[in-house]
Amino acid sequence: MGLPALEFSECYLDGPHFRERLRSHEEELDKTSKFIKELLKDGKALIQALRGLSAAERKFADSLNHFRFQCIGDAETDHEMCIASSLQEFAAVLQNLEEERSRMIENASQVLILPLERFRKEQISAAKEAKKRYDKETEKYCSVLEKHLSLSARRKETQLQEADSQVEGVRQQFYQASLDYVFKVQEVQERKMFDFVEPLLSFLQGLFTHYHHGYELAKDFSHFQTHLTISIQNTRNRFESTRSEVESLMKKMKENPEEHKNIRQNVMEGYLFIQERRSFVSSWVKYYCTYQREPRRVTMVTFDPRAAGKLGEQESFILRSCTRRKSDSIEKRFCFDVEAEDRPGVITIQAPSEEERRLWMEAMEGQEPVYNLNKDNQAEGTAQLDVVGFNVMKKFIYAVETRGLDEQGLYRLVGVTSRVQRLLNLAMDSKTCADVDLENPEWEIKTITSTIKHYLRWGGGVQGLQGSAAAAPPAQR
Numbered sequence: 083m084g085l086p087a088l089e090f091s092e093c094y095l096d097g098p099h100f101r102e103r104l105r106s107h108e109e110e111l112d113k114t115s116k117f118i119k120e121l122l123k124d125g126k127a128l129i130q131a132l133r134g135l136s137a138a139e140r141k142f143a144d145s146l147n148h149f150r151f152q153c154i155g156d157a158e159t160d161h162e163m164c165i166a167s168s169l170q171e172f173a174a175v176l177q178n179l180e181e182e183r184s185r186m187i188e189n190a191s192q193v194l195i196l197p198l199e200r201f202r203k204e205q206i207s208a209a210k211e212a213k214k215r216y217d218k219e220t221e222k223y224c225s226v227l228e229k230h231l232s233l234s235a236r237r238k239e240t241q242l243q244e245a246d247s248q249v250e251g252v253r254q255q256f257y258q259a260s261l262d263y264v265f266k267v268q269e270v271q272e273r274k275m276f277d278f279v280e281p282l283l284s285f286l287q288g289l290f291t292h293y294h295h296g297y298e299l300a301k302d303f304s305h306f307q308t309h310l311t312i313s314i315q316n317t318r319n320r321f322e323s324t325r326s327e328v329e330s331l332m333k334k335m336k337e338n339p340e341e342h343k344n345i346r347q348n349v350m351e352g353y354l355f356i357q358e359r360r361s362f363v364s365s366w367v368k369y370y371c372t373y374q375r376e377p378r379r380v381t382m383v384t385f386d387p388r389a390a391g392k393l394g395e396q397e398s399f400i401l402r403s404c405t406r407r408k409s410d411s412i413e414k415r416f417c418f419d420v421e422a423e424d425r426p427g428v429i430t431i432q433a434p435s436e437e438e439r440r441l442w443m444e445a446m447e448g449q450e451p452v453y454n455l456n457k458d459n460q461a462e463g464t465a466q467l468d469v470v471g472f473n474v475m476k477k478f479i480y481a482v483e484t485r486g487l488d489e490q491g492l493y494r495l496v497g498v499t500s501r502v503q504r505l506l507n508l509a510m511d512s513k514t515c516a517d518v519d520l521e522n523p524e525w526e527i528k529t530i531t532s533t534i535k536h537y538l539r540w541g542g543g544v545q546g547l548q549g550s551a552a553a554a555p556p557a558q559r
Contacts, residue, residue, distance in 0.1 A: 085110060088268060093260035107267045108213065114274060115206045122198055125285075129190050136183050139176055147173035161313035168310050175299055182295040186288040193284035201277045209266045216263040223256035338498070348375045350445035352438065356382065357430040366414075366432060373401070373445055380420070399424055404448035406439070418443055437499055444496065444535075471537075474515050478534050481520035486527035497529035505533045 085107055092100040151166035158166070230249045233242065351372040358367050369382040378401040384394030399422035407417035407430065416433040433439035442448070486492050505525060508514045520530060 085271065088264050090261055090264060093264055094257060096260065104264070104267070107271065111206060111209055111267065111270060114270075114278075115202060118198055118202045118206070118278070122195060122202075125190075125194055125198070129187055129195070132183065132187050132190075136180050136187065140180050143173040143176035143180070146170070146176070161316050164310055164313040165317065171303070171306055171310075175303055178299055179292075179296055182292050186292045189288050190285055193288065194281045197277070197281035201274070201281075205270045205273055205277065209263075209270045212259075212263040212266040216259045219252075219256040219259035223252050226252045349373065350375075350442060352442075353434060354382075354442070355432040357432070371431075373442070375445060378446075380422075401446060404443055404446035406443060406448060406450055408451050418448060420446065440536075441496060444494075474509050474518075475534070475537070477518070477520060478509075478530055478537070481525075481530055482527065482534075486531070489527050492527065493531050495528040495531075497526065497532035501526075501529045502532045502536065505529060506536050509533065509537060 086103040088100075088103060088107065146169040149169055151162075151169070153162045153166065226249055230245050233245055235242075349372060351370070354369055354371045355366040356369050358365055367384065368386060370385050372381045373379070374381075379398055380401050381396060381398040383396045402421040402423045404418060404420045407419055409415075412430070414432050416436055416439045417430055418433070418439055419428045419430050421428055431442075433442055482492070501524075505518070508518050519525075
């Protein structure tokens with residue numbers, strides 16, 4: 083049920099039913115006042131949250147705008163260019179949307195907060211002030227009336243008339259306050275239907291304007307969205323179609339990394355450790371080295387992949403000579419010495435493995451150290467070719483002459499390490515060296531030529547090779 087109506091005529095009667103109806107209006111005003119107070123609190127929190135949301139989306143849009151996709155390769159496809167520009171398109175849409183939101187937030191205080199505060203202050207507070215006057219006049223009228231009725235009838239007529247005039251004056255003030263209060267209560271109840279609801283409607287209209295602006299942006303964005311969706315799907319399809327091929331290539335690399343190792347014909351590169359002497363203290367420093375065969379230029383730069391640091395200063399020199407370091411002349415393994423044309427002294431270098439040292443020495447056209455036949459042969463386990471070793475070499479050379487003279491890169495292409503080691507073991511074993519079938523397609527020419535180099539480097543004779551392999555460190559076996 084709604085609020086009961088208040089009649090002005092009842093202000094003169096001031097009966098108990100009138101007071102009850104008036105009290106229900108007062109309770110409604112209190113409820114409305116508390117509700118508006120909470121609504122103002124929530125509205126201010128909402129506006130503050132919208133400001134925070136707008137700031138966060140602007141920052142998000144700014145981050146999108148500053149990021150740039152980098153595609154693989156020099157030339158970009160239309161799909162890649164569309165995807166690369168997508169973040170800037172997203173940022174532009176968000177920034178445009180936030181500009182409209184900012185206008186809506188700025189208007190929210192004017193159309194929502196201030197009108198509600200003004201209604202609560204000017205209307206509800208005015209009704210409460212009218213109630214205070216009404217209660218005051220009620221108390222005054224009741225007190226004067228009780229005092230007047232207690233006067234003795236024996237008093238002088240003039241005193242009684244003066245008392246009657248006083249009571250009448252107080253009664254008129256009470257009636258006036260009652261009428262004003264009833265009028266104000268009814269006015270507030272009527273005004274809240276528009277003064278209270280209209281600001282909420284204006285605020286919602288601002289929200290609808292913001293959302294409609296987003297709808298218009300979405301319509302304008304739909305063409306790019308369609309194009310981007312197609313580009314993304316085509317890119318995904320291309321990825322799925324090539325992923326299996328890339329994965330297959332990766333598995334081949336894992337199964338036989340040496341066969342697929344990327345070794346350029348005129349350039350050798352990799353990590354090496356250079357012996358440096360500073361203040362009479364020897365230390366080994368890790369460098370990434372590159373050797374170009376044509377100008378015979380060695381380039382070195384310090385870099386530690388664990389630290390992910392910047393490249394150090396680059397050094398380069400022209401190679402004069404390269405010589406393998408004797409095993410008994412240094413405590414480190416896999417070492418060789420190089421000399422430069424434009425700097426004095428010998429540079430001692432350590433490779434990561436025996437295979438790496440072999441590759442570097444082959445690239446630099448390295449030489450074996452000069453041995454003392456009486457002393458070094460015992461230390462290094464070398465020997466001259468014996469009869470069996472001579473026959474093995476004849477077989478290897480015949481295979482090269484009959485099968486390999488027409489092959490590109492003869493004596494320059496490196497064989498697969500596992501196959502070279504296997505063929506070398508067969509050639510070094512006196513029981514199997516005579517049965518090696520070099521006509522077998524399994525033994526490629528690059529495998530045979532690499533085996534010849536190892537065979538001659540490690541001593542020549544079968545007996546000498548076996549003794550050398552037994553005495554050599556594990557990495558040289």
